[in-house]
Amino acid sequence: GNSVTQMEGPVTLSEEAFLTINCTYTATGYPSLFWYVQYPGEGLQLLLKATKADDKGSNKGFEATYRKETTSFHLEKGSVQVSDSAVYFCALRGGATNKLIFGTGTLLAVQP
Amino acid sequence: GAVVSQHPSWVICKSGTSVKIECRSLDFQATTMFWYRQFPKQSLMLMATSNEGSKATYEQGVEKDKFLINHASLTLSTLTVTSAHPEDSSFYICSLPGTGTDTQYFGPGTRLTVL
Numbered sequence: 001g002n003s004v005t006q007m008e009g010p011v012t013l014s015e016e017a018f019l020t021i022n023c024t025y026t027a028t029g030y031p032s033l034f035w036y037v038q039y040p041g042e043g044l045q046l047l048l049k050a051t052k053a054d055d056k057g058s059n060k061g062f063e064a065t066y067r068k069e070t071t072s073f074h075l076e077k078g079s080v081q082v083s084d085s086a087v088y089f090c091a092l093r094g095g096a097t098n099k100l101i102f103g104t105g106t107l108l109a110v111q112p
Numbered sequence: 113g114a115v116v117s118q119h120p121s122w123v124i125c126k127s128g129t130s131v132k133i134e135c136r137s138l139d140f141q142a143t144t145m146f147w148y149r150q151f152p153k154q155s156l157m158l159m160a161t162s163n164e165g166s167k168a169t170y171e172q173g174v175e176k177d178k179f180l181i182n183h184a185s186l187t188l189s190t191l192t193v194t195s196a197h198p199e200d201s202s203f204y205i206c207s208l209p210g211t212g213t214d215t216q217y218f219g220p221g222t223r224l225t226v227l
Contacts, residue, residue, distance in 0.1 A: 004155070036218075043116055043205070043218035089156070100216065102156040 002027040006090045006103035013080055013110050021075040021106045023064075023090035031094025033057075033066055033073040038087045038105075047075075047088070080110045114140035118206060118219040125196055126227055133191045133222045135206030141186035142208040146216070147179075150203040162189040196226045 006023040013019060025033065032051045036044040048057030050066035050073065057064050062077045073090060090103040115138040125131050135145055145162040160181055161169040168181035178200075180192040193200050207218040 008153070038218075041220060043207075043220045044216075045218070046215065099158055100156075104153055104155050 002031065002092060002094060002101045004090050004092055004101055004103040006088075006106055008104070009087075009107035011106060011108045013108070015082055015110055015112050016079045017110075019075070019077040019080045019084075019108065021088055021090075021108070023073045023075065023103060025071050025073065025090075025092050027071075027092055027094050029094055030068075031092040033064070034091040034093070034100075035062070035064055035073070035075050036089040036091060036102075038089065040086070044089060080108070082110045082112050084108060085110045114138075114142075114208060114210060114217040116206065116208060116217050116219040118204075118222050120222060121220065122223040122225075124225045124227065127197050128195055130192055130194045131196055131224060133193070133204055133206075133224070135189045135191070135219055137187045137208055137217075140208065140210075140217070142189075143186065144209055145183060145189040146207045146209075147181060147189075147191050148205045148207065150205065150221075156205060159191075193224065196224070198226045200224065201226045 003026045034049045035047040037047045038044045048059040050057040053066050053068035055066045064073050064075045087105045087107050089105045092101050117136045119134045143164045147159045148156040150156045158171050159174045162181045162183040164183045170176045183189040203221050203223050205221040207216045
């Protein structure tokens with residue numbers, strides 16, 4: 001069945017460092033791919049998405065490219081800020097059920 | 113986007129008691145709401161889909177008699193964990209779909225600890 005694997009955290013970075021959070025998936029067909037972010041005390045929010053191969057989703061300086069050949073959707077940001085500290089979830093939607101399938105989440109802690 | 117609240121944000125209860133968790137849509141009417149649970153360091157797992165005015169649809173392996181879902185209005189869905197046991201300790205999250213096919217709005221979650 002469909003599944004998502006993302007790197008375990010926590011990831012601790014200094015402000016202005018480069019961020020990569022790896023995400024790979026297993027799915028039949030052509031799923032849509034998402035990154036959600038959960039700030040402390042808040043619900044998950046959609047950060048970005050891509051619906052087909054080679055699409056690049058971007059928002060708030062974050063980017064992720066849908067790579068079908070490597071079944072990956074890695075999240076990147078060139079220069080992180082303290083306010084980016086949150087838990088990041090990779091997810092996919094696809095197949096007959098059309099349900100959202102989540103990864104385990106990666107905690108990012110950015111230090112000033 | 114829609115604002116979703118959950119109450120309580122955390123609860124501690126004794127084994128054998130029942131706990132009710134509320135999920136409210138503050139500015140959006142929802143005929144459908146989703147309930148997820150998350151164990152430490154694991155994914156969010158969809159438990160059930162709550163349907164306003166009708167029975168909930170449960171995912172395979174989820175006990176419907178243990179996790180009672182009621183969706184009595186377009187803005188409120190409740191999840192009751194009946195006869196809770198320590199293995200039910202988890203983080204419960206609700207969400208509702210937005211107008212776009214890929215949109216979901218999530219509540220902040222409820223941390224349940226069963227002693």
